[in-house]
Amino acid sequence: MKSIAAIAREAHRDFTIETVDIDQPRPGEVLVRIAGVGLCHTDLVARDQFIPIPLPAILGHEGAGIVEAVGDGVTKVRAGDAVILGFASCGRCPRCEEDLPSYCREFPALNYSGARGDGTTGVMLDGEQVSANFFGQSSFAGHALTHERNVVRIDADDVPLELLGPLGCGFQTGAGGVMRSLACPAGSSIAIFGGGPVGLAAVMGAVIRNCATIILVEPFAKRRDLAASLGATHVIDPAAGDVAAAIRAISPDGVEFAFETSGRESVVETALGVLTSHGLLGLVGVPPRPESSLSVNLASLITFGHRIHGIVEGDSDLDTFIPELVALYRSGRFPFDRLIETFPLDRINDAVAAQLRGDCVKAVLIP
Structure with missing residues (x-):
C-alpha cells in the first residue's frame, strides 16, 4: 500500500x-x-x-x-x-x-x-x-x-x-526514570537537569512519588515556569550562577537523587557533585559525541558511596508501565x-x- x-x-x-x-x-x-x-x-x-x-x-x-x-x-x-x-x-x-x-x-x-x-x-x-x-x-x-x-x-x-x-519513549523515560529506575521514595530530594520532555516528565514522576524537594535546572524561563506549575518545588536558571551552590543552598547536604537529561559532560559532573552520601545519579541524556566521557574522582565516589545508573526507556515494561501512565493521565496526575x-x-x-x-x-x- x-x-x-x-x-x-x-x-x-x-x-x-x-x-x-x-x-x-x-x-x-x-x-x-x-x-x-x-x-x-x-x-x-x-x-x-x-x-x-x-x-x-x-x-x-x-x-x-x-x-x-x-x-x-x-x-x-x-x-x-x-x-x-x-x-x-x-x-x-x-x-x-x-x-x-x-x-x-x-x-x-x-x-x-x-x-x-x-x-x-x-x-x-x-x-x-x-x-x-x-x-x-x-x-x-x-x-x-x-x-x-x-x-x-x-x-x-x-x-x-x-x-x-x-x-x-520520551515521557516513559522521564517518568519511569524517577518512578522505576531510581524508585525515589516519598519525602526524598531530587535535582532534575533539563526541562525538556524527559525532564518535565521526570518532574511529574517525582510528584507522583511524593518527593519532598524537586529541583529543576533549566535555561528556558517558560519551561521553568511550567515545571513549577507541574509541582517542582524549586527551579534554577543555570545562567544565573553556580548551579551546585544554588542546589546546596536548597539542600545543604546535597540531594538523594539526581536525574540528568542533557548528556553534556559538564552537567553530568555537576549532577554527580550535588549528591548527598549514598546518592544516586540517573543518566538518560544522549551525549554530544560517541566518545564523550567523564572525569570521576574515585576517592570521592568510594568515600561517599555515590552511585551512577545508566537508564534506558525508564526501565519500562511496555505492557505494564504504559497503561499505568495512561491511568495516571486519566486521573489528572500525569x-x-x-x-x-x-x-x-x-x-x-x-x-x-x-x-x-x-x-x-x-x-x-x-x-
Missing part, C-alpha cells in the same frame, strides 16, 4: 515528505495507521548519524494509532484496536525474561539497524528499499509496520489517541498533554526548529 512519510536523506538536512510503498504485515507484524507521532531528540541524532542508521531512512519512534492489519500468529491486537507503539525487544534474553526489555541483549540491532533481521525493511521509496524499522516502527509516516511486542493496546475512548505516542504542541507531519521541519528554539516542549506530528 502507499503512504506518506518524512524521509531523512542527509545528516543535518531537512526532512522531505514523500510517498512510500509499505508491505502488508508478515507473521508477527502489525500494520498501524498513525494518528500522531512524537518528535524526539533521538530521531534527530539518528538523522545526524550519531546512531548510524543507513540513509535515506524513515525515523520516528513515538507513534500511536489504529491497527489496520495483522500478520499470521498475532494474538495481542486485531484490526480496529487503538495502540501505542514502543521500542523493540527480543522477548527471549535474560533481561527480557526479567521484565526489563529496554536492556534487551539485542536492543541495538532491533532498534537502530534500520531493517528486519533478514535485512529487509518492508518499505520502498522510488522503487528502492529505504531504511525503516527504527525502534521497530518508523512512525514518521501515515502508516507504520511494527511488531507484536512493540504495541500496547489501550482503550482510547476518553483519551486523545493522537497525543499518546510520546508515552512510548498531565503530559500540557507539554505538547501539534504540527502536521508535512511541517516536521518547523516542529524541529520550534523545539530547538524552546518555543514548544514536545512536538507531536499528525499525518
Whole structure:
C-alpha cells in the first residue's frame, strides 16, 4: 500500500515528505495507521548519524494509532484496536525474561539497524528499499509496520489517541526514570537537569512519588515556569550562577537523587557533585559525541558511596508501565498533554526548529 512519510536523506538536512510503498504485515507484524507521532531528540541524532542508521531512512519512534492489519500468529491486537507503539525487544534474553526489555541483549540491532533481521525493511521509496524499522516502527509516516511486542493496546475512548505516542519513549523515560529506575521514595530530594520532555516528565514522576524537594535546572524561563506549575518545588536558571551552590543552598547536604537529561559532560559532573552520601545519579541524556566521557574522582565516589545508573526507556515494561501512565493521565496526575504542541507531519521541519528554539516542549506530528 502507499503512504506518506518524512524521509531523512542527509545528516543535518531537512526532512522531505514523500510517498512510500509499505508491505502488508508478515507473521508477527502489525500494520498501524498513525494518528500522531512524537518528535524526539533521538530521531534527530539518528538523522545526524550519531546512531548510524543507513540513509535515506524513515525515523520516528513515538507513534500511536489504529491497527489496520495483522500478520499470521498475532494474538495481542486485531484490526480496529487503538495502540501505542514502543521500542523493540527480543522477548527471549535474560533481561527480557526479567521484565526489563529496554536492556534487551539485542536492543541495538532491533532498534537502530534500520531493517528486519533478514535485512529487509518492508518499505520502498522510488522503487528502492529505504531504511525503516527504527525502534521497530518508523512512525514518521501515515502508516507504520511494527511488531507484536512493540504495541500496547489501550482503550482510547476518553483519551486523545493522537497525543499518546510520546508515552512510548520520551515521557516513559522521564517518568519511569524517577518512578522505576531510581524508585525515589516519598519525602526524598531530587535535582532534575533539563526541562525538556524527559525532564518535565521526570518532574511529574517525582510528584507522583511524593518527593519532598524537586529541583529543576533549566535555561528556558517558560519551561521553568511550567515545571513549577507541574509541582517542582524549586527551579534554577543555570545562567544565573553556580548551579551546585544554588542546589546546596536548597539542600545543604546535597540531594538523594539526581536525574540528568542533557548528556553534556559538564552537567553530568555537576549532577554527580550535588549528591548527598549514598546518592544516586540517573543518566538518560544522549551525549554530544560517541566518545564523550567523564572525569570521576574515585576517592570521592568510594568515600561517599555515590552511585551512577545508566537508564534506558525508564526501565519500562511496555505492557505494564504504559497503561499505568495512561491511568495516571486519566486521573489528572500525569498531565503530559500540557507539554505538547501539534504540527502536521508535512511541517516536521518547523516542529524541529520550534523545539530547538524552546518555543514548544514536545512536538507531536499528525499525518
